[in-house]
Amino acid sequence: MWSLDPCRKEVLKFAFSCRVLTLVLQVLTRFLGSSTPIIYWFPAHLLQAQEPLLRSLETVGQKPLSGDSPPGQKGPRNPIMELLYNWKTCSPVTRNILGYFLTYWLLGLLLHCNFLPWT
Template sequence: MWPLDPSRKEVLRFAVICRVLTLMLQVLTRFLGSSTPVVYWFPAHLLQDQEPLLRSLEMVSWKPGAEDFPPGQKVPRNSIMGLLYNWKTCSPVTRYILGYFLTYWLLGLLLHCNFLPWT
């Protein structure tokens, strides 16, 4: 093998360190995201405490049907879709949480399909 000059050694060392750190970050976030429900419990707790739309759905004992909504409005099938449909009336905490998860989902979808590293 040919001898490596100092600049090539530094470039190789830097590339190896960057790859190891990237790999560790991806593996750690995958482990934390898939095996730790606390990551999802905390935003759910904030949504339950801070969002008046979710509290109003908890108090209603009946399940809303298509006849309860105006003709042009979609009927939400779950509470998250209801929050997304009523984005402008949501509290800022709800907007930040939903925005974070939607951005994470969209970036992951776009980057993963283009073979870029995303966890």
């Protein structure tokens, strides 16, 4: 039977504890993100309260499709896509919220595809 020297044992303990910590953090954030809607309600409330473009879409209601709508689209555009198309006219609160969620999505996409810990 082979044995490890004390230095290698410490390195393995450290690596194992780091991996366990990473897994626990990923699982906790996934549980919180999927079971706690207030995380998404608060930014939605801020967007509804601070963004004039969303308030104008509410008052107008369902707009007819414009000529530049994607082919095969039968309903009105997504309000979030409208905000992204009109990025320069959005309020700073809207830019920060959209920037946070887009950055989180992009980092998650890049890191998860490369087998790096990301939730």
